[in-house]
Amino acid sequence: MKPATLTSSAALRQRLITADGASHLAACSIAPRTIEVEQALCRMFDDLARPGFWRACEEQADQARRLFAQLIGAHPDQIAILPNASVAAYQVASSRRWRRRRELLASTAEFPGIAHTWLNRLQARVRWVGSCDGVAQTDDYLPQITPRIGMVSVPAVTYRDAVHLNVARIADAAHSVGATVFVDAYQAAGVMPLTVDGLRCDYLVAGTGKYLLGLPGLAFLYVRDPDGPPPTLTGWLGRVRPFDFRATVVDFPTHARRYETGTPAAAAMYAAVAGLTLVNGLDLWQVRRHTQQLITAATRRLSAHGEVLRTAAHPDAQGAHVALFDPDADAIAAWLGDRGILAAPRGRVLRLATHAYTTDDDIDAACASVVSYRRHHRNQSGGR
Ligand SMILES: Cc1ncc(COP(=O)(O)O)c(C=O)c1O
Numbered sequence: 098m099k100p101a102t103l104t105s106s107a108a109l110r111q112r113l114i115t116a117d118g119a120s121h122l123a124a125c126s127i128a129p130r131t132i133e134v135e136q137a138l139c140r141m142f143d144d145l146a147r148p149g150f151w152r153a154c155e156e157q158a159d160q161a162r163r164l165f166a167q168l169i170g171a172h173p174d175q176i177a178i179l180p181n182a183s184v185a186a187y188q189v190a191s192s193r194r195w196r197r198r199r200e201l202l203a204s205t206a207e208f209p210g211i212a213h214t215w216l217n218r219l220q221a222r223v224r225w226v227g228s229c230d231g232v233a234q235t236d237d238y239l240p241q242i243t244p245r246i247g248m249v250s251v252p253a254v255t256y257r258d259a260v261h262l263n264v265a266r267i268a269d270a271a272h273s274v275g276a277t278v279f280v281d282a283y284q285a286a287g288v289m290p291l292t293v294d295g296l297r298c299d300y301l302v303a304g305t306g307k308y309l310l311g312l313p314g315l316a317f318l319y320v321r322d323p324d325g326p327p328p329t330l331t332g333w334l335g336r337v338r339p340f341d342f343r344a345t346v347v348d349f350p351t352h353a354r355r356y357e358t359g360t361p362a363a364a365a366m367y368a369a370v371a372g373l374t375l376v377n378g379l380d381l382w383q384v385r386r387h388t389q390q391l392i393t394a395a396t397r398r399l400s401a402h403g404e405v406l407r408t409a410a411h412p413d414a415q416g417a418h419v420a421l422f423d424p425d426a427d428a429i430a431a432w433l434g435d436r437g438i439l440a441a442p443r444g445r446v447l448r449l450a451t452h453a454y455t456t457d458d459d460i461d462a463a464c465a466s467v468v469s470y471r472r473h474h475r476n477q478s479g480g481r
Contacts, residue, residue, distance in 0.1 A: 106384070106387055109452075112375065113129050114129075114132060115129065116437060118437055119439070120438045120458075120462055121439050121454075121455075121459075122439060122449045122451070122455065123440055123441040123448075124288070124307055124418075124452045125256070125259070125307060125308075125416075125418045125448050125450035126441035126443070127313070127441075128312070129439075129454070131310060131371070131375065133371040133374065134312065134368045134371045134372060136371065137367040137368055138364060138368065141367040154361075154363050157363075157366045158361065158366060159173070161178060161366055161369045161370050162178065162317070164369075164373035164377055165373060167377055168377055169282075169292055169293050169303075169319060170292030170295070171293050171319050174323070174352035174354075175319050175320055175321065175323060175352070176318070177317070177320065177323075177355075178315060178316075178361055179315075179316050179356065180314065180315065180361065181210070181314075181315075181316050182208070182281060182283055183213070183214050184316070184330070185356075186210070186214040186215070186281075186302065187218075187328075188318060188328040188330060189279055189318070190214060191218070191329040192326050192356070193221075193247065193248065193325075193326070194326060195218075196220075198245060198276065199220070199222050200224050200243075200246045201218075201221040201247060201248050202238065202250065202271075202276075203215050203224075203225060203249075203250040204225065204227040204238070204250070204255075205225055205226070205232070206227050206231050206232055206233040206256075206257070207250065207255075208252065208256045208281060211281050211302075221248075224241060224246070226241050231255075231257060232255075232407070233255065233262070234260065234262070235262050235263040235266055238251070238262075238270070242267075243274060244274045244275065246274060248271075248276055248277045248278070248279055249268075249276055249279070250278075250280075251264050251267050251280050251298075252280070252282075252283075253282040253286075254282075254416030255416070256283070256284050256443070257443055257446055258407045259284065259408075259416035259417065259418045259419065259420060259448070260409065260414065260415070261413065261415055264280055264297070264298060268298055269297065272297070277299040277300070278296075278297070278298045278299050278300070279298070279300040279302075280300065280301045281301075281303075282296075282301050282302065283304050283307060285308070285417075287310065287372075287376045287452075288308040288381075288416075288451075288453075289385045289388075293319055293321065298321070299321045300318065300320055301318075301319040302316055302319070303316065303317055304316040304317075305317075305365060305369040306365075308376075308417065309373060309376055310372030310376055311368040311371065311372035312368040312369070312372075314361075314362035314364065315362055315369050318353065318356055320356065323352050327355055328356055331347065331358060332357065332359035334357040334358060334359060334360070334361075336348060336349075336350070337349070337350045384452070387451075389412040391455055391459075392408070392412065392415055392418075393412055394457065394460055395449060395460045395463070395464060396419055398460075399419070399464055399467060405422040406419060406420065406422070407422065407446075408420075418441075418448045418450035418451065419448070420447070421446065421448075421449070421467065422446055423447055426444065426446055429442070429467065429470050430442040432466065432469075432470040433447075433470070436462070437462075438462055438463050
């Protein structure tokens with residue numbers, strides 16, 4: 098079946114499978130359930146029951162690479178499919194030569210899986226930008242970019258506070274000293290327009306289970322020049338002709354499939370194609386304007402009720418979610434969950450994430466529930 102071509106946020110909203118009146122404000126953590134992904138999983142089960150399942154899987158992989166390349170303005174030969182962003186980061190670190198430029202500049206706002214991968218690559222010495230409580234801004238990077246830096250790692254949008262960094266500015270500074278640039282676009286891809294040329298990055302990673310509207314279990318790695326030194330982790334899909342099944346030969350193709358390893362998660366692959374088809378049918382400039390309006394409205398309303406938010410001074414420096422500080426973010430998320438609102442707690446922060454399908458009513462309901470949670474707690478503690 099041909100997937101629907103979507104042009105509006107309202108049309109996407111219709112594809113969500115949610116209980117009546119429920120709000121999904123958690124795409125920074127997990128994508129909402131959609132009709133398209135359910136149909137894709139049914140197709141996978143049909144394919145499983147027929148001869149040629151692995152051929153069908155290969156076709157899904159080709160389609161997934163093509164759709165992701167289209168999303169970020171790349172060529173499918175620059176895209177590798179990997180199980181998660183951490184493995185993608187490992188593949189990048191291991192395929193770089195760190196002898197001359199031993200330093201890797203990363204930020205304390207990095208998603209831990211990426212930061213840990215950098216720390217665990219002993220050939221590179223990690224230098225940090227940002228505060229010890231995990232906040233980094235564009236200007237924090239610039240003075241730290243010196244000729245000793247081999248690679249700069251930048252999250253396009255930070256996972257906790259949704260700080261939208263100016264990657265292109267950082268990339269220009271990095272390239273001016275001969276360093277390469279790795280972008281973690283997990284919190285940006287699918288909910289705002291971005292291209293690898295616009296970002297001027299050398300590597301970019303994004304997983305499918307959040308704003309790309311697929312399932313967890315799959316990540317894409319973009320490599321601008323894939324024909325460099327090979328990664329140290331490999332598998333049969335990283336070969337020039339994988340279907341020759343030659344156990345005694347390790348060769349690497351000149352395209353990005355050299356970064357791939359073994360059999361991918363089939364369900365996540367089918368879901369990725371469905372999610373990317375939905376996302377590629379959206380006008381992401383319009384989606385960006387829409388989410389910025391929603392975030393501005395949520396920020397105004399929550400601040401007026403005395404909530405502590407960490408939001409950017411300008412909407413352009415803010416990603417698609419708003420982070421509300423609370424020492425017990427799980428408790429407030431549970432309160433919202435009981436009222437049909439799925440939010441995303443992370444540590445001492447409750448995140449409310451917006452997407453094309455998010456409405457003013459979703460934001461109103463979430464803000465009202467936060468207010469009722471506070472009132473309930475004030476009453477419980479006798480107004481102290
Ligand atoms: C910015 C960012 N990077 C990476 C990840 C996930 O990394 P991995 O796919 O290695 O689990 C997340 C997920 O929560 C994220 O928000």
